[in-house]
Amino acid sequence: MCAALITQTARAELFSIEVQSEGETYQQSYDNLSDMLDALDFDEVSNYIPAYTDSSAITTVVNFRGVPVVLSSPQNSSDITMSIGAIDVSELFQGSSRDDSMDLLSDWYEGEGDDALTRLLQELAASTPSDPVAGNPTSLMSRTVGNDFDYAMDTGAMSGVELSNAGQSINGNMVSVFARYSNYSADGIESREYSLPLAYTVRFDNSEDRLIIRVPVAYVMYDGSEVYNLGLGIGYGRQMNPQWSLTPALGYSLVGSEDVGSLSQLVSTSLTSSYAIPLAEYELTIGNMLGYYSTLPTEAGDISQNPEISNTVLRNGASLNIPTPRLVADTSVEVFITDTRYFGSELYIDQYNEIGFSFGKDKTVVTEDDGSYVNYIRRVRAGVKYLFSDNSEGYSLNFGYTF
Incomplete structure (x- = not known):
């Protein structure tokens, strides 16, 4: 019966309990860890099982x-x-009272569990769709992978925008503001992401090379539980020839959530190739990325966690840019597809595909500064993307503005 309950509630709730004592049973579900921990207080049991005392046998x-x-x-x-x-762990907590023993259990989860705690954190990423660190589309690792690829492809595409004064030597820097809403579902758990990736691109004079500094910020909800993400990344776009660019990148990110009891850091490195193939008035761009993503031990207050999750990631994709000057000058439609695969630590979702399209405008603005012409790129795009895998699907709405 207990196993059946777990199978059912795992698909509908992040947290739930089934308490058995004195021949009686009750069940409760919760949106966050704090509420569930409050419900595990033994004083709460007598509210549902009046015959319960501190000397009663109890199983939760x-x-x-x-x-x-x-x-x-x-x-x-x-x-x-x-x-x-699931991880073959059995721990005994011996306090002077049951409440003291529960305090020892809390200390175990906050960091004293050592290797056993690490195995639990790894199991959460491997077998559940709601781990904030890795294993699902709104996890920190998945979003970092997507950002690394998208920034490299986006700035690579902008390097090919025709400049009105290509002979001039000054290129203006760019600020990019993106907004994204994503909604995914997996095994009955819904996740929603609200993200605001920011970027500053330094464009070098007499060159199409560029330095990209990015600050991804995101707020994620897993069925009512809140998760916060912040990162910092840097990439260097090297234009190998007019069609081909390479972008190595480094990144650091942090995720934390009191609601789900998760805290982790992530470091990353990646190399992305972007190759543009002219097809008459169209342009086909092939993107290939190889990256490595790994968690770090993290401490904050009384909490210390180290999931020890590391993955090598391959992300490959193609996009077709279709000019639409008859609709609006300097506009185009872009359709794309990507395939992402993870190798290393076991993850709940280790492969997924995305398809989508965007519509927008790319234009060069030229201004005069002390007798020299400065080339600025202005870009605005909006689009939609659909993600699917063996056990997850969802969509995201995207908007980006570069000036």
Whole structure:
């Protein structure tokens, strides 16, 4: 019965409990970790099972973001045994009272669990669709992979915008503001992302090379639980020839959520190739990225977590730019497809595809500064993208403005 409950609730709720004592049972579901921990207070049990006392035998089956955890205390004992079958872990907490034993269990999750805690964090990324660190489309690792590829492809495409004064030596720098809303579902869990990636691109004079500094910011909700993300990245776009550019990049990101009990840092490095092939008035661009993404031990206050998740990522894609001057001058439609694959640590989703399109305008603006002409690129685009995999699907709406 307990196993059936876990299977069902894992698909609908991030957290739930089933408590059995004195021949009675009750069940509750929660949107966040804090509310569930409050419900595990033994004083709460008597509200649902009046016959319960501190000497009663009690078993609690916890759905912890999709991973079953069993807490049990025998009759006339203050000891609590925690069993996590998915990772073959059994821990005994011996306090002077059951409340003290629960405090020891909390300390275990905040960092004292060491290797066993690391295995639990890895299991959450490997078997559940709601881990903020890795394994699903709105996780920190997945979004970092997408940003690395998109920035390299976006600035590579802009390097090919025809300049009105190509003979002049001064290129203006660019500020890019992007806004994205994403909605994905996997195994009954819905995730929504609101992100605002920001970027500043330094365009070098007498060159099409560029330095890209980016600050991705995101707010994610997993069925009501809030997750916050912040990052910093730097890339250098090297124009190898008029059609081909290479962009190596480094990145650092941080994710934290009290609601789901997650805290992690991520470092990354990637190399992206962008190759443009003219096809009459159209342009086909082939993108290929190889990246490495790894978590770091993270401490904040009393919490210390180290999931030790590392993955090599291949992301390949193609886009076709179709000019639409008959609609509006300097506009185009772009259709694209990508394939992303993860190798290394086990993830809930290790391969997914995306298809989509965007419509926008690219234009060069030339201004005069102390007798010299400065070339600025102005770009505005809006689009939609559909993501699908064996066990997840969803969409994102995107808007970007570069000036």
